[in-house]
Amino acid sequence: MNDTACRDYRCRFIPGELDDLLGHDRIGHQVRNLLGREGVQTREQLAAIPDARLLEFENFGVGCLARVRSRVPAPASLPASFPEFSISGGPS
Numbered sequence: 001m002n003d004t005a006c007r008d009y010r011c012r013f014i015p016g017e018l019d020d021l022l023g024h025d026r027i028g029h030q031v032r033n034l035l036g037r038e039g040v041q042t043r044e045q046l047a048a049i050p051d052a053r054l055l056e057f058e059n060f061g062v063g064c065l066a067r068v069r070s071r072v073p074a075p076a077s078l079p080a081s082f083p084e085f086s087i088s089g090g091p092s
């Protein structure tokens with residue numbers, strides 16, 4: 001069975017580019033379209049967007065996020081700007 005053919009006329013089969021990266025199934029195309037609507041066109045752009053921001057995109061759910069994260073690692077975490085909380089251990 002040949003499942004490399006894609007019926008989505010908007011798809012671009014460029015290895016390493018978003019369309020190919022995200023996959024040519026239903027959710028892959030959905031993610032690609034949602035990202036495109038937000039102006040995300042390249043792998044580099046996608047790789048710079050943290051999870052929380054992706055989830056703010058319209059109709060972008062956890063299933064979409066899972067697809068993205070299975071293909072593109074999350075951006076390196078920002079320098080810690082939160083004060084460290086000491087966890088007081090156990091009941092006193």
Ligand SMILES: [Zn+2]
Binds near residue numbers: 007008011019024029
């Ligand atoms: Zn496709």
